[in-house]
Amino acid sequence: MPSSVSISLSSKGVHMNRINNRVAVVTGGGAGIGAAISIALAKDGADVAIWDWNVDNVSETVAAIEEAGRRVIVCKVDVANKQQIAEAAEKTRQQLGPVGILVNNAGVSPEQDFVKISEEEWDKVFDINAKGTFLCTQAVIQDMVDAQWGRVVNISSSSAQTGAPRMVHYAATKGAVIAYTKALAREFAAVGITVNNVPPSTVYTAGLQSVEERLEGGIQGYVNATIPVKRVGQPEDIANAVAFLAAEASGYVTGVTLSVNGGRYML
Numbered sequence: 001m002p003s004s005v006s007i008s009l010s011s012k013g014v015h016m017n018r019i020n021n022r023v024a025v026v027t028g029g030g031a032g033i034g035a036a037i038s039i040a041l042a043k044d045g046a047d048v049a050i051w052d053w054n055v056d057n058v059s060e061t062v063a064a065i066e067e068a069g070r071r072v073i074v075c076k077v078d079v080a081n082k083q084q085i086a087e088a089a090e091k092t093r094q095q096l097g098p099v100g101i102l103v104n105n106a107g108v109s110p111e112q113d114f115v116k117i118s119e120e121e122w123d124k125v126f127d128i129n130a131k132g133t134f135l136c137t138q139a140v141i142q143d144m145v146d147a148q149w150g151r152v153v154n155i156s157s158s159s160a161q162t163g164a165p166r167m168v169h170y171a172a173t174k175g176a177v178i179a180y181t182k183a184l185a186r187e188f189a190a191v192g193i194t195v196n197n198v199p200p201s202t203v204y205t206a207g208l209q210s211v212e213e214r215l216e217g218g219i220q221g222y223v224n225a226t227i228p229v230k231r232v233g234q235p236e237d238i239a240n241a242v243a244f245l246a247a248e249a250s251g252y253v254t255g256v257t258l259s260v261n262g263g264r265y266m267l
């Protein structure tokens with residue numbers, strides 16, 4: 001149980017200190033959903049290591065984590081590169097301590113007509129989204145085994161649930177992440193490590209912003225046609241679900257796909 005429980009109110013929602021001074025690694029924490037996850041975990045009581053291959057724009061996220069009273073480090077790392085991951089894991093252990101929480105969020109989401117997807121494009125998206133999830137988990141899971149406590153949260157995608165035209169390669173990686181979640185959850189359940197995944201859908205980050213003008217009726221038109229709650233998702237919507245799965249109190253939740261999609265896909 002956490003040694004103390006306090007409640008703070010912020011413009012982005014209510015955060016309780018539900019994480020007992022754990023160290024969290026958030027891949028792709030430098031932007032978008034990963035930045036929101038990093039801040040939410042810090043507000044809930046974690047020190048945070050941001051692992052991202054682009055660390056140019058992390059200052060606001062770092063400041064928000066420090067404002068929450070937590071420690072933060074930033075590691076420049078490509079999640080498809082085993083050597084860089086090993087170095088980031090070592091730096092994280094040395095500067096923050098053993099890793100208790102891993103959020104595999106880094107991902108790329110290319111679009112391409114199926115018949116034009118090259119073998120190189122297929123391999124690249126699998127290297128980052130699927131193999132990257134495997135490599136990052138393997139690099140830190142011994143810390144969790146040693147502590148007999150751990151939380152792995154994988155960010156998948158609603159595209160693996162609904163299908164997505166022109167994203168066959170991407171959706172296939174995210175289907176792999178969902179299956180990976182269940183298999184890993186079974187392998188480590190008895191040693192106190194939970195493994196879950198959150199599939200976002202239509203969250204307003206750079207990726208969605210880049211295709212905004214191609215959507216008929218703009219974002220709101222698309223949202224009205226596809227999302228029952230009638231609003232676009234925000235990074236904090238995903239972060240709140242991740243914070244729930246990472247919490248001390250969530251130890252009986254494992255192998256789950258926790259859909260956060262405004263009701264777009266209900267299962």
Ligand SMILES: NC(=O)c1ccc[n+]([C@@H]2O[C@H](COP(=O)([O-])OP(=O)(O)OC[C@H]3O[C@@H](n4cnc5c(N)ncnc54)[C@H](O)[C@@H]3O)[C@@H](O)[C@H]2O)c1
Nearest residue numbers: 028031032033052053054078079106107157200202203205
């Ligand atoms: N935004 C959405 O609507 C949506 C929907 C479904 C799934 N997702 C998933 O959510 C996750 C985050 O998406 P986002 O919208 O915040 O994306 P984003 O592009 O805004 O941010 C992704 C972050 O990951 C980092 N990154 C990418 N490849 C990396 C690599 N090889 N090594 C290290 N860092 C890397 C980027 O630098 C960036 O900081 C992704 O896995 C994405 O597939 C997003």
